[in-house]
Amino acid sequence: MSDVIAPFLAATIRTATPLALAALGEVIVERAGLINIGLEGAILAGAFGALVGATGAGVAGGFAGAMVGGVLIAILFAVFAIGLRADQIITGTALTLLSVGTTGTLYRALYGSSGAALALPTSAPFAIPGLSRLPLVGAALFAQPPITYVMYLLVPSIAWWMAGTHGGLSLRAIGEKPDAARAAGISVARVRVLAILAGGVLGGLAGGTLVLAQAGTFAEGMSSGRGFIAIAIVVLGRWQPLGVALAALVFGGASALQFAFQAMGWHAPYQLFLALPYLLTLAGLASAAGRGRAPASLGKS
Amino acid sequence: MSFLKSTLVALALIAALLVAMSVLLMTGGYPAHTALFALWSGSLGSWYALTSATLVRAVPLMLTGGAVAVAFRAGVFNIGAEGQLLVGAAAAATVALALPQGGIITSMLALTAGAVAGAAWAGIAALLRSRFGVLEVISTIMLNFIALHALSYLVRGPLQEPTHVYPQTSTIVQGVQLTRIPGAGRLHVGLFLALALLLACGWLFRHTAEGFRLLVAGESPSAAASAGQIDVARTTRRAFFLSGALAGCAGAVEVLGVTFALYEDISPGYGYTAIAVALLAGLDPWRIVLSATLFAALEAGEGAMQRDANVPATLVSVIEALLILAVIAVQAARWRSRSASMDASDAPVVPVVPG
Numbered sequence: 299m300s301d302v303i304a305p306f307l308a309a310t311i312r313t314a315t316p317l318a319l320a321a322l323g324e325v326i327v328e329r330a331g332l333i334n335i336g337l338e339g340a341i342l343a344g345a346f347g348a349l350v351g352a353t354g355a356g357v358a359g360g361f362a363g364a365m366v367g368g369v370l371i372a373i374l375f376a377v378f379a380i381g382l383r384a385d386q387i388i389t390g391t392a393l394t395l396l397s398v399g400t401t402g403t404l405y406r407a408l409y410g411s412s413g414a415a416l417a418l419p420t421s422a423p424f425a426i427p428g429l430s431r432l433p434l435v436g437a438a439l440f441a442q443p444p445i446t447y448v449m450y451l452l453v454p455s456i457a458w459w460m461a462g463t464h465g466g467l468s469l470r471a472i473g474e475k476p477d478a479a480r481a482a483g484i485s486v487a488r489v490r491v492l493a494i495l496a497g498g499v500l501g502g503l504a505g506g507t508l509v510l511a512q513a514g515t516f517a518e519g520m521s522s523g524r525g526f527i528a529i530a531i532v533v534l535g536r537w538q539p540l541g542v543a544l545a546a547l548v549f550g551g552a553s554a555l556q557f558a559f560q561a562m563g564w565h566a567p568y569q570l571f572l573a574l575p576y577l578l579t580l581a582g583l584a585s586a587a588g589r590g591r592a593p594a595s596l597g598k599s
Numbered sequence: 600m601s602f603l604k605s606t607l608v609a610l611a612l613i614a615a616l617l618v619a620m621s622v623l624l625m626t627g628g629y630p631a632h633t634a635l636f637a638l639w640s641g642s643l644g645s646w647y648a649l650t651s652a653t654l655v656r657a658v659p660l661m662l663t664g665g666a667v668a669v670a671f672r673a674g675v676f677n678i679g680a681e682g683q684l685l686v687g688a689a690a691a692a693t694v695a696l697a698l699p700q701g702g703i704i705t706s707m708l709a710l711t712a713g714a715v716a717g718a719a720w721a722g723i724a725a726l727l728r729s730r731f732g733v734l735e736v737i738s739t740i741m742l743n744f745i746a747l748h749a750l751s752y753l754v755r756g757p758l759q760e761p762t763h764v765y766p767q768t769s770t771i772v773q774g775v776q777l778t779r780i781p782g783a784g785r786l787h788v789g790l791f792l793a794l795a796l797l798l799a800c801g802w803l804f805r806h807t808a809e810g811f812r813l814l815v816a817g818e819s820p821s822a823a824a825s826a827g828q829i830d831v832a833r834t835t836r837r838a839f840f841l842s843g844a845l846a847g848c849a850g851a852v853e854v855l856g857v858t859f860a861l862y863e864d865i866s867p868g869y870g871y872t873a874i875a876v877a878l879l880a881g882l883d884p885w886r887i888v889l890s891a892t893l894f895a896a897l898e899a900g901e902g903a904m905q906r907d908a909n910v911p912a913t914l915v916s917v918i919e920a921l922l923i924l925a926v927i928a929v930q931a932a933r934w935r936s937r938s939a940s941m942d943a944s945d946a947p948v949v950p951v952v953p954g
Contacts, residue, residue: 388927569751573748
């Protein structure tokens with residue numbers, strides 16, 4: 299049985315890592331009262347940034363490039379949503395389209411129109427001494443690429459920051475009652491812009507994870523809806539960092555079921571497995587109905 | 600807006616487009632002159648290009664553009680026109696292949712099946728929103744992915760052609776295909792259907808009570824319910840169905856008039872381009888005729904650009920996204936100059952998503 303469970307757990311963490319990173323960023327954005335559908339575009343831009351960075355400067359350069367890519371999309375979102383007060387949903391949709399088109403065009407222009415896969419330096423798994431020797435879960439949880447440990451550390455850090463610091467309090471106040479926050483002397487626009495940029499960094503890192511810790515290459519449109527799934531995970535995790543991490547794990551586990559099914563000799567059309575993440579997202583969102591509450595000013599200004 | 604003013608706006612837009620294209624091409628190191636000439640000759644430069652390349656692509660863009668406009672007007676953010684199109688194409692192909700003897704009656708049935716399937720697919724998102732409060736932005740995108748994988752299963756499974764070699768259905772018999780317009784190359788009578796439906800949608804918004812209910816439900820759901828005594832939930836549901844039906848119809852028209860068989864790549868993303876089409880037209884069904892033709896010309900010309908000047912075809916999606924952003928920026932600026940004194944939180948660039 300352990301020959302099924304260990305790969306299942308490893309696949310769970312692998313799927314959950316980029317989703318959790320992106321969703322943690324979106325938690326910060328949404329707690330400031332904004333909804334950024336352009337997260338999908340930020341992940342894709344991050345993936346492309348990782349490609350450019352890694353070809354020039356290895357894995358570290360790749361992650362730096364990924365953050366730059368995510369932040370570029372975030373800056374555009376801030377300009378439109380905060381600067382011009384444009385509709386957030388339409389802006390986010392346009393930015394996702396822009397990211398798909400720009401990364402595709404640049405990829406073909408820089409690396410040839412054939413779109414042949416490039417092999418990149420990848421971020422190797424690092425086994426944490428001791429912990430990775432734990433029975434059953436050790437290797438799955440603690441012999442992962444370093445970015446996974448970054449995600450582990452970000453969950454409590456962001457939770458602590460939001461609950462226990464002045465900055466976190468300002469963020470939550472803005473998300474619930476922007477006018478009251480403004481009256482209390484908080485610069486609403488500034489905090490929101492910073493939240494958007496943080497979301498861009500984490501979305502970019504999610505894209506970098508896909509390229510540098512998983513695929514080892516870039517493919518056009520490789521974010522394949524993960525940004526939207528991450529936004530759903532924010533709802534499932536009730537806008538709390540810990541809840542979001544758990545929701546990402548549940549989601550990763552459910553998606554990883556396909557490997558378990560295949561290992562157990564289950565036969566079903568493979569398209570069903572491919573559609574599974576999206577079906578699960580819908581089922582999860584429907585089941586989350588009425589539980590947890592969105593920030594009061596979400597998507598409104 | 601007066602005729603002169605709209606003409607000026609259109610000319611300014613096309614000039615801006617050309618400048619943006621040239622700048623993008625030159626920064627990419629491509630021969631701008633060759634590329635733009637290829638764009639022109641591949642899209643509008645000849646009668647053949649206009650009919651068989653541009654207008655053939657304009658038909659599904661008109662229908663999906665109309666689908667997006669109807670939904671957005673009513674405050675429904677249907678990003679799922681792509682999935683509704685695919686489902687509509689699958690339903691139409693199923694009917695067309697099942698009743699090859701029926702001639703034009705089968706064509707009608709297939710079109711209806713496409714519209715019903717598209718409406719039903721959008722209905723899932725409507726149900727998820729009304730019952731469980733699920734944002735349709737997310738649900739319709741998830742449904743796009745699910746539709747794509749379901750289609751992939753159908754053309755490799757139950758609907759695959761008899762020899763089981765190619766991932767597609769058999770060819771739809773000629774008697775069921777949509778008739779081509781004489782002297783207009785590959786252009787088919789689906790164009791008239793699309794124009795009629797857009798005309799009807801424009802009429803709906805301008806002259807009917809139902810259209811007014813849709814608009815009010817989109818602009819201000821609470822005012823619609825309290826002052827207008829409008830059943831907002833029901834009106835919103837109708838917007839989902841109408842939008843899905845239009846997109847499903849686009850799929851049916853495409854399979855009956857252009858591809859004659861169902862396969863995975865039946866849509867090059869018409870449902871996503873439709874968002875740009877609808878926004879550029881200011882969500883007005885009548886103006887969609889023009890914006891759909893503009894985008895169809897861009898998409899028809901991108902193939903020629905790739906062939907003659909080696910310009911990546913994805914450049915056109917960059918242009919599309921920039922156009923949406925430009926429209927948003929202009930609308931935001933116009934709104935600001937008009938009501939600088941009003942409370943900014945009421946800014947309706949387009950209907951704000953409720954809740």
